[in-house]
Amino acid sequence: MRDKQEVTQAASEAVEAQASQETYSTGPNRRQFLASVGGLAAAAALVPGNLEAAPAIGNPLLPPSRTDRSRRSQKAYQVRVNAANALRRAPLVDTPTNGDETAYSNHIGSFSKSLPHDSLGIVSNAAYLAFVQACADGTAASFENVPAGGSLQLKNPLAAYAFALEGIDPHNVFLPAPPAFSSAQIASEMAECYWHALVRDVPFADYGTDPMILAACTDLSGFSDFRGPRIGGVVAPSTVFRGNTNGDLNGPYLSQFLLKDMQFGNTMVPQLYRTTAPNSDFNSTYPQWLDIQDGKAPQGSLNYLPNPRYIATGRDLAHYVHNDFPYESTLCAVLALIAMGAPVSPSNPYNFLSRQCGFSTFGVPHITDTVARVAALALRTAWRQKYTIHRRLRPEEFAGRVHNRILSLANHPIHPDLLNSQAIAEVFAKWGSYVLPQAYPEGCPAHPAYPSGHATFVGAGVTIVKAFFDESFVIPNPVVPNADGSALLPYVGPPLTVGGELNKLAANVAIGRNYAGVHWRTDAVEGNRLGERVAIGVLTDLKSCYAESFNFTLTTFDGQQVVI
Structure with missing residues (x-):
């Protein structure tokens, strides 16, 4: 029997031999896509994938022989060797930054919530440098030594340094740089956040006619670098606050997977949720804002409506993503698909078998397990970017910079597109300041903004x-909520497909956090896209573990067809 070194070498040679055959297909932009995934999907997919069982040796009526067990053990070992070699051979990915951390010696472009600040919201230099050093060290002791401005704890920074035994290494996944502090793009994103706060209580059913929605569309259309979807060059009620995929722009604002009944075991469960009362906004004054930056206890508490209802407003959506568990929305999507009798993927191997069906593999247990398992890895991958690379400030923090700039208390380099916007005027008219009113009493969580953890884990789950x-598959009997969320009404319009509504679900969950004011x-x-890369890496590793002959196939958020 060959020793471990020989097996490892054989696995490496298998990777190299298969690599020349270009068996991993993602459509016309194959190489760029693989680079964005960090290379693992490419390398792992090139390893001979499915574990076809070898004929048993000896009498099949007897338990497996020692030779059979030894052969199985060797195969199990080789699967892990192949995966490890694929991970080792993945090209190292460069992750660019926006340069804000080095551009501003007072750290105005960086996340600093829970650290001590002066009266202008400028973080203590010593405290911020201790925070950056802790991010470089990656130890519990270093983070314990970061000075605190209040009682708020940093949210799980050590998750940024965790390893994974499935999928891509969280430290080797591409993510583009976020917009810079002084850019026109971030100015447009800040204006969008202000508009989110202004229209939280507008029913989605009224988006076509509501004056504030129409004002938001006009204002955002005038920004020089707003990258949300447009129609004919302008932001419209049918595109405002949506994602950029075809599914996002087709049909109603909310995904069917946030509305349709779910089959939870033997029970059909309607998607009725507890939500908060209109005008439940927090931290809308500058003193409140400053306390929250230091990490002091929030003032006020949430007021709830008396009865659960369907998600009907931006505030409802923001509350849905306040305390959800990481795979909640995508598990609900699976349960809704089961309830409506949606067919499995055409590439499911049991479509071609008549004497057997899927269960632990390619059945409901397999699907629900995989949707759940990618969520934690997605979060750890996002946390790596948040703490060790970008440390991007939150909209909540940026709004304080806007406030002090407009009042001539500081000369922060904020793009004039924002300073001259209607969003600024409307926020001041309603709340008397330029800070960003939050949907949550505590405001944003105590970890950097980029990318959104919610966006990353829902992007991963949707991909699964x-x-x-x-x-x-066209979703039967689609629905929309009425204006007060008390009932569902029939949707009339273009057909809604599973793929399109999954894309929309990813955007709804991610942008729900924007409605709250925290992202x-x-x-x-980019969080959705990062989660997609994480999920593809996991699917690639898992493919080598199954006895069935099959490929995973899916469509990315950017419309590429992927075959694993």
């Missing part, structure tokens, strides 16, 4: 659901 279900548009869009 796409791999297991038929994306082209930016790029946190959402």
Whole structure:
């Protein structure tokens, strides 16, 4: 029997031999896509994938022989060797930054919540340098030594340094740089955040006619670098506050997977949720804002409506993503697909078998497990970017810079597109300051903004659901909520497909955090894409573990067809 070194070498040679055959297909932009995934999907997919069982030796009526068990053990070892070699051979990915951390010696462009600040909200230099040093060290002791401005704890910074035994290494996944502090793009994103706060209580059913929605569309259309979707060059009620995929722009604002009943075991469960009362906004004055930056206890508490209802407003959506568990929305999507009898993916191997069906593999247990398992890895991958690379400030923090700039208390380099916007005027008219009113009493959480953790884990979960279900299936009997969320009404319009509504679900969950005031548009869009890369890496590793002959197939957020 060959020793471990020989097996490892054989696995490496298998990777190299298969690499020349170009067996991993992602459509016309294959190489760029693989680079964005960090290379693991490419390398792992090139390893011979499915574990076809070898004929048993000896009498099949007897338990497996020692030879059979030894052969199985060797195969199990080789699967892990192949995966390790694929990970080792993945090209190292460069992750660019926006340069804000080195551009501003007073750290105005960087996250600093829970650290001590002066009266202008400028973080203590010593405290921030201790925070950056802790991010470089990656130890519990270093983070314990970061000075605090209040009682708020940093949210799980050590997750940024965790390893993974499935999928891509969290430290080797591409993410583009977020917009810089002084850019026109971030100015447009800040204006969008202000508009989110202004229209939180407008029903989605009224988006076509509400004056504030129309004002938001006009204002955002005038920004020189707003990258949200447009129609004919302008932001419209049918595009405002949506994601950028085809699914996002088709049909109603909310995904069917946030509205349709779910089959939870033997029980059909309607998606009725507890939500907060209109005008439940927090931290809308400068003193409140400053206390929250230091990490002091929030003032006020949430007021709830008496009865659960369907998600009907931006505030409802913001509350849905306040205390959800990481795979909640995508698990609900799976349960809704089961309830509506949606077909599995055309590539499911049991479509071609008549004497057997899927269960632990390619059945409901497999799907629900995989949707759940990618969520934690997605979060750890996002946390790596948040703490060790970008340390991007939150919209909440940026709004304090806007406030002090407009009042001539500081000369922060904020783009004039924002300073001259209607969003600024409307926020001041309603709340008497330029800070960003929050939907949550505590405001944003105590970890950097980019990318959004919610966007990343829902992007990963949605990608898994796409791999297991038929994306082209048209959802039967689609619905929309009425204005007060008390009932669902029939939707009339173009057909809604599983793939399109999954894309929309990813955007809804991500942008729901923007409605709350805690994230930016790029946190959402790029977080979805990062989660997709994480999920593809996991699917690639898992493919080598199954005896079935199959490929995973799915469509990315950017419209590429991927075959694993």
